Amino acid sequence: MHFVNRAVDGELMAELRDAGLLDPALIERIDAAMGRPETGTLNAFLLGGADFIAENAWLFWLIREHGCHRFGRVGWRPEAGGWSRAGPPPDGNLPYRSCADAGCLVAVLRPDLWVETSRRWPGPLHRAAATLKELRTLQAAWQDAAAGRRA
Secondary structure, three states: OEEOOHHHHHHHHHHHHHOOOOOHHHHHHHHHHOOOOOEEOHHHHHHHOOOOOOHHHHHHHHHHHHOOEOOOOOOOOOOHHHHHHHOOOOOOOEEEEEOOOOOEEEEEOOHHHHHHHHHHOOOOEEEEEOOHHHHHHHHHHHHHHHOOOOO
């Protein structure tokens, strides 16, 4: 797959390779499972690889390299409905839970795009390490809520 935004997606893809999260065989496996699209985004590729990319390694990388914390299982919560009205943001980082400090927990898909995430929502944001499967489910719930379907 060729990335639509190669300049942005290419850097994180290289980091994921360097961290050992992706290797040529795994990339091929994900690409095949996705039906070998000609173009796409790294976000779609990562979510498409949720069943193949090792969860513990992914979480370890988010925590160790990107300052995320594992606050427990990430899932849809009613307060996410207010944030989801416009649909999932292009950075792929999704708020899902309100915090006592008037901020929110944000499930991180793209730690490299955290600056864009922090501009999108007011208040303190806390980086939550989520598995790719949790992120995939949360993104689907966001899309349903934005489309007016029950999440």
